[in-house]
Amino acid sequence: MTSSTSSGADLLTAPSDWLAEQPGLSNRLVFRHALARLADQDERVVLLEADLAGGGDPYAARHPERFLNLGICEAAMLDIASGMAATGHVVFAHTFAPFGAMRACEQVRLGLAYARANVKLVCDYGGLSGAFFGPTHHAIEDLAILRAMPNMTVVSPADGLETIQATRAVLEMEGPVYLRLGRNRVTRLDVARPAFALGRAMCLREGSDVGIIAHGEVGVSMALDVAARLETQGISARVVNLHTLKPFDEEALLETAERTRLLVTVEEHSILGGLGGAVCESVASHGLGRRVVRAGIQDRYDSAAGTHESLLQRHGLEAGALVETILGALPRPRLAALAPSRRG
Amino acid sequence: MVQVPLEERARRIRRTILRLAATPVGCHLGGSLSMVELLVVLLGRVMNVRPQEPRWEERDSLILSKGHAAAGLYAALAEFGFIDTEELVQRYNAEGSPYTGHVSAAVPGVEFPTGSLGHGLGLGVGMALGHRLRQRANRVFVVCGDGEMGEGSNWEALQIAAQHELSGLTVLVDRNGGQNDGPTESILSQGALVQRLSAFGLGTVEVDGHDMEALARVLEAPAEGPRAIVANTKKGAGVPMLRGKGPHYATFNPEQLKRALASLGEVTP
Numbered sequence: 001m002t003s004s005t006s007s008g009a010d011l012l013t014a015p016s017d018w019l020a021e022q023p024g025l026s027n028r029l030v031f032r033h034a035l036a037r038l039a040d041q042d043e044r045v046v047l048l049e050a051d052l053a054g055g056g057d058p059y060a061a062r063h064p065e066r067f068l069n070l071g072i073c074e075a076a077m078l079d080i081a082s083g084m085a086a087t088g089h090v091v092f093a094h095t096f097a098p099f100g101a102m103r104a105c106e107q108v109r110l111g112l113a114y115a116r117a118n119v120k121l122v123c124d125y126g127g128l129s130g131a132f133f134g135p136t137h138h139a140i141e142d143l144a145i146l147r148a149m150p151n152m153t154v155v156s157p158a159d160g161l162e163t164i165q166a167t168r169a170v171l172e173m174e175g176p177v178y179l180r181l182g183r184n185r186v187t188r189l190d191v192a193r194p195a196f197a198l199g200r201a202m203c204l205r206e207g208s209d210v211g212i213i214a215h216g217e218v219g220v221s222m223a224l225d226v227a228a229r230l231e232t233q234g235i236s237a238r239v240v241n242l243h244t245l246k247p248f249d250e251e252a253l254l255e256t257a258e259r260t261r262l263l264v265t266v267e268e269h270s271i272l273g274g275l276g277g278a279v280c281e282s283v284a285s286h287g288l289g290r291r292v293v294r295a296g297i298q299d300r301y302d303s304a305a306g307t308h309e310s311l312l313q314r315h316g317l318e319a320g321a322l323v324e325t326i327l328g329a330l331p332r333p334r335l336a337a338l339a340p341s342r343r344g
Numbered sequence: 345m346v347q348v349p350l351e352e353r354a355r356r357i358r359r360t361i362l363r364l365a366a367t368p369v370g371c372h373l374g375g376s377l378s379m380v381e382l383l384v385v386l387l388g389r390v391m392n393v394r395p396q397e398p399r400w401e402e403r404d405s406l407i408l409s410k411g412h413a414a415a416g417l418y419a420a421l422a423e424f425g426f427i428d429t430e431e432l433v434q435r436y437n438a439e440g441s442p443y444t445g446h447v448s449a450a451v452p453g454v455e456f457p458t459g460s461l462g463h464g465l466g467l468g469v470g471m472a473l474g475h476r477l478r479q480r481a482n483r484v485f486v487v488c489g490d491g492e493m494g495e496g497s498n499w500e501a502l503q504i505a506a507q508h509e510l511s512g513l514t515v516l517v518d519r520n521g522g523q524n525d526g527p528t529e530s531i532l533s534q535g536a537l538v539q540r541l542s543a544f545g546l547g548t549v550e551v552d553g554h555d556m557e558a559l560a561r562v563l564e565a566p567a568e569g570p571r572a573i574v575a576n577t578k579k580g581a582g583v584p585m586l587r588g589k590g591p592h593y594a595t596f597n598p599e600q601l602k603r604a605l606a607s608l609g610e611v612t613p
Binding site: 070071073075077079080082086087088107114 | 466
């Protein structure tokens with residue numbers, strides 16, 4: 001593993017250059033390097049692990065005194081995180097998403113959210129990225145559960161650059177955060193983007209037919225792919241990266257609804273309760289009367305083995321399939337106006 | 345300043361708890377009364393606290409993991425000057441008040457909101473680890489119920505406390521033998537609690553939880569690692585009318601309150 005300073009560029013001052021020098025690093029490893037670098041200049045940072053840090057962790061190597069591997073004890077780890085935060089530390093607690101967000105759910109609720117603890121729960125293995133390990137290691141309900149908790153901030157960075165930016169941003173804010181990462185992807189979005197700010201969605205591409213709102217590594221890269229494919233068919237898509245699911249950027253949603261004719265959500269999470277749920281809630285509460293196509297994990301556990309990509313495909317999370325769905329769902333006001341009236 | 349004897353402190357706390365049982369929704373009475381001596385020795389003798397400055401940085405911390413016994417903790421905090429006794433009795437469980445039926449951290453002197461069982465030990469281990477990392481000497485005391493030891497998260501936290509040799513942490517188990525649905529031993533036995541805590545790596549002693557001298561002796565002894573004190577107590581202790589087996593939860597009517605206070609030797613107006 002490459003240390004965060006062995007390369008030429010500095011991760012914090014030149015993150016894009018630093019990432020370019022380490023093209024193979026997954027976002028979950030980018031996080032570890034980013035936290036190691038951030039902890040150089042912030043003595044408050046502590047990282048807790050529950051036996052899933054892996055070998056050669058860059059943070060553990062750099063800050064051994066502020067690294068505690070507590071063993072296979074997720075529930076206790078999160079209460080401990082809250083206790084440590086109460087003594088002035090900023091505690092990052094890492095494990096896999098199904099264990100952090102769901103096994104230790106009440107500790108997240110009471111130790112973190114209710115207590116407004118300055119704890120950042122960082123989970124990889126978001127969505128189906130645990131692939132071959134099966135549904136015990138998939139997290140398809142975590143966003144719905146954590147989004148429902150008052151005081152919680154819920155963030156899924158879309159790529160390496162955003163992972164660095166989000167890690168810094170959550171360290172700088174006070175309060176509990178769920179930072180969700182995947183496992184496998186080496187996502188490096190090749191797209192110009194505005195500055196990253198928690199709670200503020202970013203428009204990655206303007207368009208007037210379809211408004212695609214996306215969340216997370218798989219969601220955003222798929223949305224950009226879908227938009228490019230739609231363009232070849234003469235359909236223009238606006239792509240919004242809603243990296244912070246909570247607090248939810250309603251303004252970005254309303255703006256997208258105003259500028260487009262169909263809303264589409266893309267996320268690596270159940271279509272119930274996550275991004276799709278949040279967008280539907282807002283559309284309904286603002287009385288927009290707009291159809292929302294929700295691309296995501298269908299409401300079922302998939303126990304058959306498969307690669308990450310094939311599992312996504314089985315749930316329809318695949319650019320080609322989503323393009324077809326969108327083409328079928330797009331309202332065609334001009335064609336409708338030209339068609340003869342059925343009432344005769 | 346005149347020192348109030350600890351025995352008198354305990355009596356006064358019991359009176360307040362009984363008055364809280366006589367409020368409209370009542371309180372967890374048995375388990376509040378059983379831990380009175382534990383709280384008196386901690387707050388009145390062992391712990392380094394400033395009631396007028398509850399968030400003082402150098403304070404020792406008390407975490408009531410058995411947060412249903414809120415009436416007992418609030419009454420003790422009132423006795424030691426963190427909050428006002430009359431305000432507590434007037435506003436306990438009242439609309440909009442901070443004095444909720446399970447411990448609220450909005451009350452001065454309370455570190456964490458507890459009452460869902462099995463969280464206090466983890467929170468306490470975290471505080472002890474945090475203080476040690478900051479090279480501070482603050483100590484952390486966690487009071488658990490014996491029935492509460494059924495929660496697996498406690499045993500996770502105890503393993504971690506032992507692994508990290510957390511000498512700043514003291515666990516007190518209020519071994520009153522009762523839980524919501526009846527005697528602890530008939531529901532989920534904690535019969536070998538001392539041996540289990542010792543086997544988990546805690547320096548463990550068993551004491552009479554109503555003997556304040558004995559409690560003070562073990563709490564003031566120097567610690568080499570995390571410690572556990574199994575304090576044998578009785579539900580409803582100290583109130584003759586309840587004969588040491590007070591109800592888990594009670595709502596007193598005025599007549600019952602009068603009799604209970606009278607059994608403590610107090611004449612009500």
